[in-house]
Amino acid sequence: xxxxxxxxxFLLILLYAVVPLLFIIPFALMAVFFERKISAWIxxxxxxxxxxxWGLLQTTADILKLMQKEDIVASGADKxxxxxxxxxxxxxxxxxxxxxxxSSIYIGTNINLGVLYMVAISGFVVAGxxxxxxxxxxxxxxxxxxxxxxxxxxxxxxxxxxxISIFAVTQELNLKDISxxxxxxxxxxxxxxxxxxxxxxxxxxxxxxVLMIILFISTLxxxxxxPFDLPEAESELVAGFHTEYSGMKFxxxxxxxxxxxFAVSALVASLFLGGYQSPFGYLGDLLNLPWLVPLEQVFxxxxxxxxxxxxxxxxxxxxxxxxIDQLMKVCWKYLIxxxxxxxxxxxxxxxx
Amino acid sequence: MTNIIExxxxxxxxxxxxxxxxxxxxxxxxxxxxxxxxxxxxxxxHIGYLHRCFEKHxxxxxxxxxxxxxxRMDYLAAMSNELGYVLAVEKLLKIEIPERVEYIRVIMAEFxxxxxxxxxxxxxxxxxxxxxPFLYTFRDREKILTLFELxxxxxxxxxxxxxxxxxxxxxxDFIRLAKEFIEYFRPKVVELNELLTYNKIFIERTxxxxxxxxxxxxxxxxxxxxxxxxxxxxDIRREDPYSIYxxxxxxxxxxxxxxxxxxxxxxxxxxxxxxxxQSLRILEQALDQIPEGDVSAAVPKRVKPIDGxxxxxxxxxxxxxxxxxxxxxxxxxxxxxxxxxxxxxLSVFSEIAKGHMVADVVAILGSLDIVLGEIDR
Numbered sequence: 001x002x003x004x005x006x007x008x009x010f011l012l013i014l015l016y017a018v019v020p021l022l023f024i025i026p027f028a029l030m031a032v033f034f035e036r037k038i039s040a041w042i043x044x045x046x047x048x049x050x051x052x053x054w055g056l057l058q059t060t061a062d063i064l065k066l067m068q069k070e071d072i073v074a075s076g077a078d079k080x081x082x083x084x085x086x087x088x089x090x091x092x093x094x095x096x097x098x099x100x101x102x103s104s105i106y107i108g109t110n111i112n113l114g115v116l117y118m119v120a121i122s123g124f125v126v127a128g129x130x131x132x133x134x135x136x137x138x139x140x141x142x143x144x145x146x147x148x149x150x151x152x153x154x155x156x157x158x159x160x161x162x163x164i165s166i167f168a169v170t171q172e173l174n175l176k177d178i179s180x181x182x183x184x185x186x187x188x189x190x191x192x193x194x195x196x197x198x199x200x201x202x203x204x205x206x207x208x209x210v211l212m213i214i215l216f217i218s219t220l221x222x223x224x225x226x227p228f229d230l231p232e233a234e235s236e237l238v239a240g241f242h243t244e245y246s247g248m249k250f251x252x253x254x255x256x257x258x259x260x261x262f263a264v265s266a267l268v269a270s271l272f273l274g275g276y277q278s279p280f281g282y283l284g285d286l287l288n289l290p291w292l293v294p295l296e297q298v299f300x301x302x303x304x305x306x307x308x309x310x311x312x313x314x315x316x317x318x319x320x321x322x323x324i325d326q327l328m329k330v331c332w333k334y335l336i337x338x339x340x341x342x343x344x345x346x347x348x349x350x351x352x
Numbered sequence: 353m354t355n356i357i358e359x360x361x362x363x364x365x366x367x368x369x370x371x372x373x374x375x376x377x378x379x380x381x382x383x384x385x386x387x388x389x390x391x392x393x394x395x396x397x398h399i400g401y402l403h404r405c406f407e408k409h410x411x412x413x414x415x416x417x418x419x420x421x422x423x424r425m426d427y428l429a430a431m432s433n434e435l436g437y438v439l440a441v442e443k444l445l446k447i448e449i450p451e452r453v454e455y456i457r458v459i460m461a462e463f464x465x466x467x468x469x470x471x472x473x474x475x476x477x478x479x480x481x482x483x484x485p486f487l488y489t490f491r492d493r494e495k496i497l498t499l500f501e502l503x504x505x506x507x508x509x510x511x512x513x514x515x516x517x518x519x520x521x522x523x524x525d526f527i528r529l530a531k532e533f534i535e536y537f538r539p540k541v542v543e544l545n546e547l548l549t550y551n552k553i554f555i556e557r558t559x560x561x562x563x564x565x566x567x568x569x570x571x572x573x574x575x576x577x578x579x580x581x582x583x584x585x586x587d588i589r590r591e592d593p594y595s596i597y598x599x600x601x602x603x604x605x606x607x608x609x610x611x612x613x614x615x616x617x618x619x620x621x622x623x624x625x626x627x628x629x630q631s632l633r634i635l636e637q638a639l640d641q642i643p644e645g646d647v648s649a650a651v652p653k654r655v656k657p658i659d660g661x662x663x664x665x666x667x668x669x670x671x672x673x674x675x676x677x678x679x680x681x682x683x684x685x686x687x688x689x690x691x692x693x694x695x696x697x698l699s700v701f702s703e704i705a706k707g708h709m710v711a712d713v714v715a716i717l718g719s720l721d722i723v724l725g726e727i728d729r
Contacts, residue, residue, distance in 0.1 A: 039483070039484075042484055043483070043484050043487040043488070044487065044488065044491055045487065139366065139368050140368075143368075143390070143710070226481060227481070227553055229481070230711075237710075317483060317484050318482075318484055318547070319481075319482065319551070319553055320477065320480040320481045320482035320548070320551060320553045320554045320557055321480060321481025321482075321553070321557070321711075322553060322556070322557070323556075323557060323709055323711045323712070324390055324709065324711065325709065326556055326557075
């Protein structure tokens with residue numbers, strides 16, 4: 001309570017906080033680049049190939065351009081909220097990284113309610129999007145932000161069903177402990193029923209598999225990706241809540257979208273795909289080099305996260321978009337009841 | 353408690369202007385939407401942002417000079433526009449057209465139909481949020497444009513079909529390349545079907561949306577694939593054959609409500625897919641049968657028809673395109689009136705958009721396949 005200000009400790013906290021940022025920015029740049037490359041491959045195009053070797057500097061150049069652009073605020077806009085909104089959105093998606101276990105030795109803050117924290121802090125994104133839509137003084141923006149709010153709030157329910165189901169199985173809400181439970185063996189991962197549960201695992205596998213799909217779908221919706229990209233539905237709402245934004249403010253929205261994509265992918269990976277655990281033991285253990293293990297863990301964590309991000313991109317470029325009522329139908333009529341049934345099933349198996 | 357809340361909440365209809373600068377109005381169309389939440393109470397379309405006085409211009413130009421202007425009406429189907437106009441002028445002139453010319457015209461018109469439908473299908477996918485099919489269809493359209501370029505040097509606005517003939521004969525390689533294209537294109541239609549047509553989300557988005565009953569369609573004078581999507585078997589190529597269309601075998605596909613109700617957006621979309629197949633059939637026959645001969649034999653030096661009126665109509669990719677020309681014997685027409693299919697098809701839009709959601713507006717507009725260059729002229 002009456003903790004004295006402690007400079008080394010503060011610097012350590014700062015270091016822990018900066019590491020995700022050092023990851024997010026290059027990741028977002030590369031993700032945008034690969035989004036464009038992947039879309040180009042899917043669509044029989046070449047994609048960016050002029051700036052830097054193989055076009056690798058394209059997004060860097062884009063961000064530089066965005067930084068230099070004039071900072072336009074629409075005349076009817078609510079200036080304070082307009083300024084606050086992109087920061088809030090970015091804050092929400094950045095803060096979610098605090099609970100992500102990149103490896104067994106690095107996790108921003110090892111809090112006990114890690115998963116719940118991630119879901120809760122992502123709620124800031126909704127507030128930011130509503131602010132953005134409202135402050136823009138633009139009908140399209142308001143419609144985009146209203147859609148976004150109802151979408152994000154609805155899809156948090158199936159996400160939470162998945163999380164309490166996982167809690168029922170693992171009795172942990174700390175992402176690091178959940179990852180530890182899944183051990184470095186693919187058969188002990190979340191989708192295969194976690195380690196140390198004996199014969200119950202076989203009964204759990206179908207429910208867990210369904211839950212993983214539910215979680216993946218609802219995280220897609222929470223990051224506003226196709227087929228749930230209604231808030232920014234280009235063909236209807238021009239650009240939705242960020243129609244009026246330009247320059248660096250727009251870049252922040254962009255950055256947070258990609259940051260969010262990785263955060264939710266990492267959540268799926270942590271809960272079901274072993275988190276930072278390798279699928280087949282560690283090279284560091286084999287060669288008796290203990291320092292190699294955390295590095296390998298970071299590698300596996302990033303690989304799983306990036307693969308899921310790749311799946312998100314793949315889906316984006318192959319599927320059309322749902323309509324708002326269909327989106328709600330998917331959530332309330334399918335995901336929530338199925339999630340609930342899975343939850344009941346899991347509790348019965350675990351505790352009866 | 354609820355009463356208090358209800359009385360204090362003032363709900364109002366919101367007017368939302370969609371366009372003229374909007375990604376999904378297919379040009380500079382302004383749709384004035386009255387919205388109750390996301391539901392459409394009223395949808396009015398406002399046109400005229402691309403008006404270029406085409407009809408008035410025609411009165412100051414000679415008959416051949418008008419052809420490039422005709423290209424610019426439905427700029428996605430310039431060949432078909434030219435064909436209609438040239439037929440109307442030739443009716444005034446009463447000249448015989450060499451058979452090879454007729455074949456070339458049909459080949460061009462059918463290629464143009466496929467190209468235009470490809471744009472329609474791709475942009476319709478884009479309207480529903482599917483980006484990739486759009487680029488696939490444009491990739492295939494590119495091949496058709498290359499064939500046109502080979503023929504007349506232009507890729508979009510050709511000035512190729514002239515009064516009494518065509519500007520150039522076919523390139524020696526044309527027939528071989530055209531046959532190669534047909535071979536290449538058939539599997540691509542299957543690919544498009546797999547990617548978009550039978551996609552569950554796409555069907556959800558388009559089936560039972562913007563249902564156009566056949567009576568309503570006929571009352572509004574809707575034509576082309578939009579009419580056939582409602583199950584009405586009406587095609588000028590069959591009902592009132594022009595050029596040499598009566599020599600070819602082809603079917604007229606109509607909407608059957610395979611995914612939902614007959615006459616919904618999906619039906620209009622699907623009719624276009626089927627029509628491309630029929631166009632390929634016509635092309636195969638025409639490419640096999642095309643005779644040798646001269647292509648400029650009948651081209652008159654000065655086009656100066658006698659007094660009279662003529663009306664010619666053709667089945668454009670978008671619908672029935674008609675030209676009404678009055679000649680007073682001079683080098684210029686006295687009056688040219690165009691019956692543009694997009695204009696008439698758009699008129700039914702506010703009728704069928706009512707009660708749908710905002711997202712459906714773009715789907716309905718996309719399924720009607722309008723081109724603003726033709727609506728405003």
